[in-house]
Amino acid sequence: MVTDFPYPRLGRHALDLMRLIREFESRLAGYAAAGLIRGSTHPGVGMEAVAVGVAIALRTDDTIASTHRGHAHCLAKGAEPGRLLAEIFGRSDGYCGGKGGSMHAGVAPHGILGTNGIVGASIGVATGAALAAQLRGQDNVSVAFFGDGAINQGIFHESLNLAAIWSLPVIYVCENNQYAQSAALRDMVANPDLTARANAYGIPTHAVDGMDVAAVYRAAASAVGRARTGQGPTLLVADTYRFLGHMVGDTEIYRDSAEVDRWRARDPIPRLTAELVERGLMGPDAVETVERAATQLVDQAEEFARRSAAPPVATAYLDVYQPDVHQEAR
Amino acid sequence: MVTDFPYPRLGRHALDLMRLIREFESRLAGYAAAGLIRGSTHPGVGMEAVAVGVAIALRTDDTIASTHRGHAHCLAKGAEPGRLLAEIFGRSDGYCGGKGGSMHAGVAPHGILGTNGIVGASIGVATGAALAAQLRGQDNVSVAFFGDGAINQGIFHESLNLAAIWSLPVIYVCENNQYAQSAALRDMVANPDLTARANAYGIPTHAVDGMDVAAVYRAAASAVGRARTGQGPTLLVADTYRFLGHMVGDTEIYRDSAEVDRWRARDPIPRLTAELVERGLMGPDAVETVERAATQLVDQAEEFARRSAAPPVATAYLDVYQPDVHQEAR
Amino acid sequence: MTEHLAIWRALNAALRDALAADDRVFVMGEDLTKWATGGGIYGVTKRLADEFGTHRIRDTPISEEAIVAAGVGAAIQGCRPVVEIMYSDFSLLAMDPIVNQAAKTRYMFNGQFQVPLVIRSNGGSGIGKAAQHSQSLETLFAHIPGLEVVLPATPDDAYGLLRTAIQSPNPTIFLEHKALYNVRGPVRREPVPFGKARVACEGSDLTIVATQLMLHRALAVAARAAETGVYLEVIDPRTLYPLDLDTIARSVAKTRRLLIAHEAPRDFGFGAEIAASLTEQCWDHLDAAPVRVAGARTPIPYAEELEREVIPDEDDLVRAIAQLVPTSAGIRTSQS
Amino acid sequence: MTEHLAIWRALNAALRDALAADDRVFVMGEDLTKWATGGGIYGVTKRLADEFGTHRIRDTPISEEAIVAAGVGAAIQGCRPVVEIMYSDFSLLAMDPIVNQAAKTRYMFNGQFQVPLVIRSNGGSGIGKAAQHSQSLETLFAHIPGLEVVLPATPDDAYGLLRTAIQSPNPTIFLEHKALYNVRGPVRREPVPFGKARVACEGSDLTIVATQLMLHRALAVAARAAETGVYLEVIDPRTLYPLDLDTIARSVAKTRRLLIAHEAPRDFGFGAEIAASLTEQCWDHLDAAPVRVAGARTPIPYAEELEREVIPDEDDLVRAIAQLVPTSAGIRTSQS
Ligand SMILES: Cc1ncc(C[n+]2csc(CCOP(=O)(O)OP(=O)(O)O)c2C)c(N)n1
Ligand SMILES: Cc1ncc(C[n+]2csc(CCOP(=O)(O)OP(=O)(O)O)c2C)c(N)n1
Ligand SMILES: [Mg+2]
């Protein structure tokens, strides 16, 4: 177990990333209202510490497989806000040329194997990416992000077992935000201790405070260390919360605002800020600098995304197959 | 937990059933060689105590969902050997008119919801049968039989979680015969204690000696009692062994004969016999009576099955839908 | 007086009436009782839990395979489960219980068991849900012996076909269309039989067979065509299996031309079955080869411009009609 | 001298050659190394573990969904996985990774990732494996944009198409036929391109398009027909996607008649696509409607008499041919 968070080296970086994500995600409802976003959009406001705590423990060539609620993972792993937002807007400068959107955004050079519209699917894909690393003798590791809802999918079970018997370099990161859409975790499992599931497979596991980026980082770095040195998979269960609805438009009738407030009081951003200030790594005035930087980055991203052209319709027929000749074969 | 096996009431019955199953299953290779059986046939020789120990804890209106290795479950639950064998021979007097065969034999009046060709599928079907009992306010219980191979299927995971949160009256009986086809359990799981999987879902569980029909019965009766009184599901893991190959034709290159011999020394039939003799519930001479009765029953079954006619070809088109009018609609 | 309802509400009414009529009926699926709509992703189960309790309107974990498998087991044991799969794309996670269990149980066991299971879900594109929430998978199910496949396009059919599906002793795949939930129309509250196509618009110049979104587009085009003296007969098969080929054949005998429109990819799609069957049955009546207008061989892309491109629109229909009926050149395209 | 091999052995050779040629290739599936055949349920991986190690020939738990999903992830990350699914019926457990992930990954991410995954399995009936081990599911896959679908029928094609599948950058569903593994024939050890049909027998009176078991039956009938002066042209498309319609169209232009034979249920089966496409392309050349001879709309029953009944045999082909080619009345049936 990595014993402490390297505040001097990573603290400010983590804060900047969390603030960027917060700003980015907070604007999505407005963009949707303005007609800039179609379909479903799932913001991760409140959950920034999990994405960031894990991502900063990774190298660029380590991979992540993400979920429907994946913007934070992408940004933390190095995606440019502008190109990500352009994808969410369905524009030609989006990472996927507008074909994927929020639920299918991938960034190959940053090892972002994609957000995913199928709850649980990230778990299987990440397991396979870890298998590739093992087979090819590479020391990069693979991360699967998924929610507390996804743990009840068969793929969770099958994949963790596979990773266990093959000692695959994969870290399973369960973002337990207490709800799967409208379903409270307490109603959907009889044993709310999700780490018990890892024991079933003989996989090491840690429960971690998902509102504390330092705690997440420590657990992740330790799991990454194990994976990188051939010691196999780990399941991390990060307790967290989404401050907003499940998706843009959710009226949240399944939970009361007192509960939301209790969790908001544990907001990971002020917590890290206070820690950095206390440690003298940041002046109190820098708080505003951090916020301004985030605002500016997302302003720029928005401008970039808004200006980006609609994708040419001919691209709709490309990249179904490679080469695109099969289209002609028919 | 039921404290003891009711030897006087059930001992001889259990022995008769186990002997019947042993005789029935032992003949299948011969029938296959004689061209009487097509496709795959999976005998359960050695595993009789699990089928019988569970079945005698059940009522007729309790249901079982079984596997590819399911003849023993069917016979223990009350199927007539003749009609079951006729099904395995693909004859018109078979329980399914020859349409199902060994892997798809069901007997509605005895609550036998069918053997199944999909590893793991019994688990899901049995969970649904339990849900029906709960919804309809009936006190019958449902049993899923499945192997150590099936526990790595997603349906195991999803179903046990569902049964746990809904407190369904279902008993999950894992027949851990140490192998899934050629795959040794030790290679396919990192934690060989399969009961740990129940803890993940908050389901009570018992490991039981599957070569001891009394032990199986006690565990099953206790689980049935819980299920029948609304206390929810149980996972039983019965350690057992198949004395023969995975299916007729298996050359068993994946295990050595010393291992087989070690398990054969734990044969559940002599064990129960000795127990009954020791308790004065059976004379030593009755051993032969039991054997003869089994031989005779299977002789009769064979005669019945051999004499049964091939199914009329017109039946191939029936019972795809009810009424069969859809066939005409096209 | 006949009620006018949106499709989602007609479905809601059908569920309510079925739940009230038969206590073996129950509903299960994800987010049925506490979601923002008041009932399921598109509101179809709204308020049903208030009336029938969470015992019969059951919120499930995200476990599509187990939910459908539990539906199969419950159906075998005498219940009439209605399982909601949030998007039909997720039914791919439940193909074993659907195809290997539900569809085959009656047959394998020679009629000893029946599986009166309904799987309700939605397919179709058009609202930016992208590749994993927009597929039209009906052909997959129609190809499987043992399954019934229903594609309602109007409120009255939504109500009537759902009642029939719940009464059916066979497993039924009931695929709503996500872009049509708010289409309003009269609802008679009568069961609609399976295997009877509906002639949605009579005409003499061309037979168009179309389902769901394509039906509505075809009807719009037919209305404009009539202005120019071209009369299109538009037929909604309503159920892909059982499939009412006779009604289509009768129409083709009259019009001598056939066009099939669907949203699923054309390749190996259900339009091929209709074209092939009708060609066999109506060879001597056809003046031209049946034409299919259908989805491109692509996943559904996210961006609006791209999504529109890969799904047939009214102009695609007009062009195909022009190819089959030379006198139809005057039909206005949607832009004009 | 060209080798003569059984199909299973040709596949084994293709795997061996692919493993030797490219160290990104690996194989995984259930019972690949320790089963009685020496390699997989029908022996296809025999001895490969001795040569390439259990690192590259991997026995997996019974977890079809995770195995295929792991194949997808490994393919994205630069491996060339060949996943064996013991029977194609079990691929229904892996439809999410196949359809929602593998087939769509390249497209959704705009070409950033590719999924050079091969899923090998077997379909078909004929040996008493009953309803859950005998399905012919190729049409399901052919309907999904993004997938390639291969149906080898001869040892040479088995070898050559498998080499091509492993080299393909796209996800490929490679469906062997369980009743043909022991069919022997010459093997050139050359890749066979996708999308090129093979004219297995030239003729002038009727075009028969047939795959796998039906191909062999059609060839047997064609041989007998030739004795009576009726010449059947038999075409094996070999890949359903990409589908070589041109070769079929050229043949139909010559024969003016088309029969399609497959083992999968006729309803909504791939024969409908071939019939519909060819009718469109060859309307002016066809003297009769294309006819399909295919499986009944039933699950596959266990008993021999029943299983034979629901799958087309040579006599069914002879009868259909007689319908299309009146001069063919003299072809012997298999009994005569
Ligand atoms: C297979 C599948 N089932 C259902 C859905 C619909 N759905 C999308 S997100 C979601 C809730 C997921 O909950 P969780 O895994 O806890 O992630 P969270 O949204 O809380 O981040 C559901 C039910 C889906 N996308 N895929
Ligand atoms: C979904 C599925 N995958 C694979 C198979 C092939 N298969 C049949 S039995 C078997 C082994 C099952 O092992 P286990 O569950 O332990 O039962 P046992 O045979 O030991 O009784 C396998 C792999 C199958 N029938 N279904
Ligand atoms: Mg959650």
Ligand SMILES: [Mg+2]
């Ligand atoms: Mg076993």
